[in-house]
Amino acid sequence: MATIQRHPDKLRDRTVLLIAGTGGIGKGVASALLSRGSKVILTSRTQAKLDDTISQLLQLYPEVPQTNVSGYTLDLGSSSVEDNIKTVTEQLKRDGIEKIEHLVCLAGDPLPTSAIEDITLDSWLKASQVRTISCVLVVKHLLPFLRAAGPASSQCSPSITLTSGSVGDKPIPGGWTLLSMIAASLHGAARQLALDLKPIRVNTVSPGVVDTDLWSGMSEEQRNAFFEQTKKNMPTGRVGDVQDVAESYLWCMCDGNVTGEVVRTNSGVLIA
Template sequence: MFETLKNTRVLVIGGSSGIGLATATVAARVGASVTIASRSRDKLDAAVARIGGDARAAVLDTRGLQAVESFFSDEPVWDHVVVSAAQTPGGPVRGLAVADARTAMDSKFWGAYHVAHAAKIREAGSLTFVSGFLSVRPSATSVLQGAINAALEALARGLALELAPVRVNAVSPGLIETPLWSGLSEEKREAMFASAAQRLPSRRIGQPEDIANAVLFLATTPFATGSTVRVDGGGAIA
């Protein structure tokens, strides 16, 4: 599976943990030359050790256009670029500081936009964003996240036309067991996952590898562009 990634150059932004790390690990396992990027050198070093092979790391904050442009100007053309990085403080619109809302938009939407603006990707290569199912299943306590995810998916569709024949897609995860939830105690986290699983048609919580499979499916499917693939356990219809 994903054998066509062998000997390709794959960049995973946000590859130091969670979905990004799972994506980078699978790509490296099938023979891709993988680079992961994020803001934390310590997390990157630990992730590279886990990925193994010839994986390498680059410190990159996608919120800054100049930093993104500088990074890509120094790199050869990529075969596949994945953007999974985001720090998005959340809460009700009337309870979330506007400055925090702007930070969330800068991180998840504008970060992806900067990458799309600057990345050098070969013809028939791919650019894939990781969004989230709140784009189609709004939450009264996560309005901003839903709006950002919807904007990211719309960006992918438009870029699929602008950047063609580079293929641009999005993957929209549901509830995934990642370090995002590490702030909760183990007891509360397990209780939340168990409760959510019972409400989902899949009867389980997603794992980072579930999303990695969807990301790499899009990257290796030459007829896939302008698509958003939901991998949410049925969360959007439950």
């Protein structure tokens, strides 16, 4: 008969790389990881945003060694994106980082809704590059760091977590065709990569509406009206909170028994 064991602290001293980790959800995940004793590496498109996020995190956790939070600039929307990713891998090696236990891809531009009549090849590629194409390239180049983390075990099971959205499951009227395609493709990517990269685990977190800067394309009045309507429609009666959503990412890292899954954290939108 199994005996009760002391629960392992699976994230303490683990190195976690958050790609595009200076956005709303990224900051929430970084904060949660620091509270668990992880070593957090962030990337951001600009040095200013990177510096600001690191400063905020260190102020929140003054007890954390400053070396536990670091970062690099990485522009995922550039035509030279693959070279940019290679530069980050070189910087990691230069800084003595040989292994990464967990890789989290959080990249996403402000939501580019577009009527089907307005979609062009260029707009399609632009919408896809940051969210899907660059995501796959990041996995490609960071894979050696994950493999260097060692064999999978209940104590430390290397993982990759992608970020999708609930529109991949439930359509939204009004110009969401591209985003629906992108979100659904990331659901499929997690399942395929989980097989191709085993025993490294791969999952996708699929948030619903979360109060972050992702909605900055709307005016404040539009955003407030959208959030209020969302609250009325949701079983939870509220818009998603970053701290709640961050728990889904930590679960994907900690549960060595989960891979190839889409983890939905969406205020109950699929039953609304």
